[in-house]
Amino acid sequence: MIKKTKNIALVAHDSKKPKLIEWCRENKEILSKHSLFTTGTTGTLIEKELGLSVTKYISGPLGGDQQIGAKISEGAIDLLIFFWDPLESMPHDPDIKALLRLATVWNIPLACNQTSADFLISSPLMAEDYQRDLEHLERYKKDRKILVSKS
Numbered sequence: 001m002i003k004k005t006k007n008i009a010l011v012a013h014d015s016k017k018p019k020l021i022e023w024c025r026e027n028k029e030i031l032s033k034h035s036l037f038t039t040g041t042t043g044t045l046i047e048k049e050l051g052l053s054v055t056k057y058i059s060g061p062l063g064g065d066q067q068i069g070a071k072i073s074e075g076a077i078d079l080l081i082f083f084w085d086p087l088e089s090m091p092h093d094p095d096i097k098a099l100l101r102l103a104t105v106w107n108i109p110l111a112c113n114q115t116s117a118d119f120l121i122s123s124p125l126m127a128e129d130y131q132r133d134l135e136h137l138e139r140y141k142k143d144r145k146i147l148v149s150k151s
């Protein structure tokens with residue numbers, strides 16, 4: 001269940017940080033009603049520029065993407081805004097892919113650019129409880145049980 005007050009993860013690569021800060025500024029009022037989680041440098045900037053309080057993990061290249069991914073798999077993140085840079089290669093590319101993959105596996109709303117983030121944040125579902133469909137995970141778990149019991 002995604003509750004009315006949501007746990008929102010905010011992450012941006014360096015070239016996209018100005019865009020994310022601008023987006024957060026435009027949406028500061030609504031963001032302040034939710035709980036915010038970030039990778040290290042992104043969070044430090046959001047705190048400094050906007051005065052919003054955030055739960056910060058470590059910097060992305062040091063494992064911050066993995067920490068947010070872990071929180072997603074624990075059901076502790078409801079929405080991911082991740083302005084990643086499609087024009088630069090990153091040393092932690094596997095971690096980035098893993099984060100995007102887990103957001104998809106756990107069927108959480110994911111915005112990778114400003115337009116998508118605008119659509120997400122203005123959704124009426126932001127102000128409502130929302131039941132995520134995780135049927136594919138139940139099916140996966142059932143199939144695994146069959147495999148395990150055969151071996």
Ligand SMILES: O=C(CO)COP(=O)(O)O
Nearest residue numbers: 039040041042059060061
């Ligand atoms: O690298 C990142 C996401 O992949 C973001 O990390 P920082 O917020 O620490 O810059």
